[in-house]
Amino acid sequence: MAVVANVSLDWLAGGGCKESQPDQNGAGSGDNDAYVYIPLYEPVLRGRKGPGNLSANVLTHLAFPADSLHKQKLCPQQLLAIPVMGDSMAGILNAGDIVMIDLERNQLDADALYVIRLNDQLYAKRLQRLSDGSACIINENKAYRDVLLTKAQVNDIDIMGRVIWTSSWM
Secondary structure, three states: OHHHHOOOHHHHHHOOOOOOOOOOOOOOOOOOOOEEEEEEEEEOOOOOOOHHHEEEEEEEEEEEEHHHHHHOOOOHHHEEEEEOOOOOOOOOOOOOOEEEEEOOOOOOOOOEEEEEEEOOEEEEEEEEEOOOOOEEEEOOOOOOOOEEEOHHHHHHOEEEEEEEEEEOOO
16 A cells, blocks of 8 residues: 555554655645645556555546645545446446545544455445444445445455545536
8 A cells, every 4th residue: 555655654654644745746735835636546457456456557646726635634645546437336436437535544434435445356335334333335326235244344344545535527
């Protein structure tokens, strides 16, 4: 994940955000920077493996107003974007939409959209924790079944990060 997010392992382990220093992709948010540039990664095709299941191929960078990210208390170095593939979340997230992921928010602490890794694939799904400690992976498209996870399975789920922003065509 450190390679994908373009941060050191020490920085990732410490969870720090150096707001005044841009990273190598230009994702800085110092006072003089009007915009930060969040990398849009190409997802790895089915069956291939890689760090975070993202290729090292950055398709482009998406510009966001630095003050907007600051107001949301987001650390630009902990953000990345990927395109949505598939139709299991159609209606909320459609194929071709872009989602921004906050890598710092990688724990199931709220009913929200997350990017999770299952069987070496990335999925954007709604996760809902239930009162007994179990959780449900919810598909918006009811052609797909929701998946109930036991409390033990919840501890094993690999949450890459929380979806905090989406972009789509009308």
